[in-house]
Amino acid sequence: MKVMVGVSGGIAAYKAAEVVRALQRQALEVRVVMTEGAQKFIQPLTFAALTGHKVITSLWPTGESEDASMDASIEHIAEAQWADALVVAPATAGILAKFAHGMADDFLTTMYLATTAPVLVAPAMNVNMWEHPATQANLELLKQRGVRVIEPGSGHLACGMVGPGRLAEPEFIANAVLNALGRSHDLAGETVLITAGGTREALDPVRFLGNRSSGKMGYALAEAAQSRGAKVILISAPSALYPPAHCELVKVTTAEEMRNAVLSRMTEATLVIKSAAVADYKPSFVADQKLKRTGPLTIEFLPTEDILAEVVRQRKPGQLIVGFAAETENAQANGRAKLLRKGVDAIVVNDVSREGVGFDADLNGATFLTATTAIDFPDMPKRALADRILDEVVGLRRPQSLLVEMSSAAMSSSGTNDVSRLESSVEIDGEVFVAGPGSRRQIIFE
């Protein structure tokens, strides 16, 4: 989803960069428009670098050519239509007054009038400016017109005074935007245990046998689950990443430590997602001292415990279990075999043989397999993929009969099993489920 961030000319303008980052962490596409005042406090270049897009700094054409003036003359309308939400952070007393009275004398104020998307304002100002009846009356007017006001916090302000007027925290602003966009807290009340990273098995005190997993997919899942309202326990093998805020991080190194951590915490979880790359083998013997080069070396390896199989054996009623399979050949067939062999609810199959996606990359594509469905996700940033995976996992909580009902309806009306091309929906208990949004979904009967 696409969010336009408006930055107006307050001392908190520098914090808008953090707001942009917080929105991007939620897999939202962000662009920025700055008032003239904002540009006195922070350079457009900062936002251009963060978003990878031109920052809009004026209503008027800046180029020489006729084309430039044509583009600019409709740009505020185009951007108003592009945005799924407009959030102004920080919002000055001045911008609130202009919005309240319909003054359209720059890009941001003009776009505000032109957009039909949800509008949020995060005011930040001196406490007297905030408490002034004019500011409060403007806020009241805006609220009555549906503008969501993200109330400022209280504390020491840049002007030296104490009281309300501090810009709300970036994460709080991002959450308010998610709510306005209708991204629901569909994992609220759930505890999600996620494993991430690549385990390491020691060969001697300085060497280990590891793998290429960076932990990016698991950390993205943790952040996505957390932002959808879940309590997250992230059990991580070594990774260079910072854990997402508010997740409980349990650090492990070896496959055995991973096993012990997962089994000791899984009773708390309603959903277990095993995205870590866990060693299948470990050396039968770990040298006490650093191994010296003395000619050919033969190392015997023993299989490690199958954690996923143990998790399935110990699952509690209602607990969902999702595994990951990294495959270098016959990805779907091997993934489906693993799904059936292990008895998990779903498997996310990665073809890790491709350059630039999968292991240690920012992009990933995958197939989400259940016993009856196969859903292909094209290559996309791992954070976006995390949300697509969680969409499907949440869908698994729906009655199983629903899938069959949906697919039967879809197939009989069209003669195809590609539900993404169909308009098929089923209503259960007043809730309407629509088949196949966005991805290629095949319903498979086996």
Ligand SMILES: Cc1cc2nc3c(=O)[nH]c(=O)nc-3n(C[C@H](O)[C@H](O)[C@H](O)COP(=O)(O)O)c2cc1C
């Ligand atoms: C140093 C300085 C700091 C300011 N900080 C704020 C502020 O935090 N909040 C605010 O509402 N106005 C603040 N102002 C006043 C606005 O910059 C001024 O009202 C300006 O016209 C706002 O323009 P804009 O809303 O179009 O960006 C500040 C002005 C200066 C010079």
